[in-house]
Amino acid sequence: MSYRLYVRPTAPFQGPDADLAEQRFNWALLDASGDSQAHGSGDSRETIEQTLAQNDLKGVRLIGLIPGEEALFCLADIPAKQSRFIQQALPFAVEEQIAQDIESVHLALGPHTENGYQVAAIDHRQMGHWIELFSGWSHAVLEAIYPDASLLPITDNGWSICLDGDTAMMANDQGEWLSVQSRNLGMFVQTLSAPPSEEVVAEVPVTLFATENEFDHSQADIGLLKGAARLAVKEQVLELMPLELLAHAHHHHLCAPINLCQGGYSIRRKKTGVFGVWKPLVAVASVWFILQVAVEIGFGYYHSERAEQVQEQAMGIYREFFPNDRRTTAGNVRRVVQGQLNQLQERGTDAGxxxxxxxxxxxxxxxxxxxxxxxxxxxxxxxxxxxxxxxxxxxxxxxxxxxxxxxxxxxxxxxxxxxxxxxxxxxxxxxxxx
Missing domain, CATH: 3.30.1360.100 (General secretion pathway protein M, EpsM)
Known part of the structure; x- marks a missing residue:
């Protein structure tokens, strides 16, 4: 039977340079039918691994959930349909929505909608930290990493909100997610009241998830939501911790999150018995590749020298007009100039x-x-x-x-x-x- 282990780190979060063994987690183990078989809160990695070992479970698929504010939701309007061209155009399509160097950001591509491709952006250093935190577990293999708020069950034409202590996770049916302080919910009333499209609607549905204790402690903020004229708030009481709501929604496809494990962070599983059949073909291809390189190496050396000369000429012209720019290099000058032209043409960008x-x-x-x-x-x-x-x-x-x-x-x-x-x-x- 296939099992899924949903693991969500709890505060305080251990940074990239801290001892990862000190990190504590909330977790839930679901079987193939989506029923919860075990769960815990505030446990160490060692405790969770011991639980899997005691139940003789191996190869459990691990789903890592990170704080929603760690990843930024973007939209990319890319007319191409082939995956290779989409990946090439992706940095240019979202660069102006991200307030840091695009080369320092990992971009994960989500589904295509009528508004464009959904994209999750996260700092490379932080992504490397989360990969390290969720990798190498005994009896479990990392399958995916998601922003936790993106796993909330979708509310059609409206918003889903889950109260989780001091944090409120929010998501809408357009794929956007957000994590805010629970006490600040009242500030979002007018934004939540705005319909998700240009259609005229009488009410915007809001599904509010929380435990009974959370509802009792947040009556003031909940009252502001219910008091809004255009919000139709529906309360759903959680019997267990919010993580199990997120795990249930993901297992039963009630949400459409973006897996951050893509590109250089994709999960590569070893396969046995299949690769051996292709070994002769791989050997022939390798020999052909070496011969081709030998034939082309002379041409490559000549064109390399010519390319360096052209790059030096291009950088000389660029620095003549932008003498104070020290970040632009010959490798990215074309993208930088194109970005500047786009900004002049579009007169700014809606960051969302x-x-x-x-x-x-x-x-x-x-x-x-x-x-x-x-x-x-x-x-x-x-x-x-x-x-x-x-x-x-x-x-x-x-x-x-x-x-x-x-x-x-x-x-x-x-x-x-x-x-x-x-x-x-x-x-x-x-x-x-x-």
Missing amino acids: FIALMKYTGSEYTKLAGADSVVFNSVNYSQNRGELVVDVRADSYGKLSALRNGLSDKGLEAQIGSVVNEADGARGRLTVSGG
Whole structure:
């Protein structure tokens, strides 16, 4: 019988340079029919491996779930249909939605929708850390890694929300996911109320998952959701931990998450008995390849020298017009110039609600004395591609620091309607894709 082991690390998370043996996990073991056979919370890797060994289980398929904020949801409008061309065009299609060097980001391709290809973007260093954390387990083989919020069951034409302690996982039927602080749910009421398409709808359905204790402790925030005029909130009580909801949804195909284990991070399983049949053909192909290389090596050496000369000429022209750019090299100058031309033609890019919230929240956490900065409301205009935050601080300097941090990320950030009061200042922060 085939088993799946869903493993989700718990806070505090061990960083790339920390001792991974100290990391604790919530976990659930499902059989082939999707029934839970065992589960646990706050356990070490050793404890989980011992459980598999005691039940004489081998080759269990391990599904790793990482915090939803670790990966960014993007959309890529690529007209090509062949996989090779899609992969080549993917970095260019999403580069302007990501506020860091695209070469430092791992891109995982998801399904194609009417809005384009769904893409998950995650920092290479973080992805390497998660691969290391979930690899090499006894009695289990890594099959996939997903952002946890992306496994929420889909609510048609609406949103799914799961309360999990201090965190609220959110996802909609367009494939977008987001993890936020539970106490900040009220700030998203107007955004959740916006219909997912241009169609006129009377209500936007919201399915709210939580345990009875979570519902009791979050009555104030839940009341804000229920009080919204256009939200139809339906509560579903969880008898067990949220991880088992995510595992159930994934096993029964109630969601469409993007597996981050692609490209250089794909899971390669060894196969026995089949490769041996192809060994003679591989040997012949190898000999042919060596002969072909020997024939072409002379031409290659000549063209290599010519290519270096052309690259030097191209970089000389580029530096003549951009003398202060030290990051561009001969290897990426074409992509850099193409990106600059795209920006001039498109007059900016809508980074999307998820991306703008992520970067605004990231800069908020970096502020000195962030406790004195309060977001009173958050609104998002899909038509204008703008995130508007009504923010209050004990000084205008902190509002300015928040704006400057977003600008340094390559986003367009402005503060308007500033009102100086006796105990601080308040204003309206407008953020767009730049």
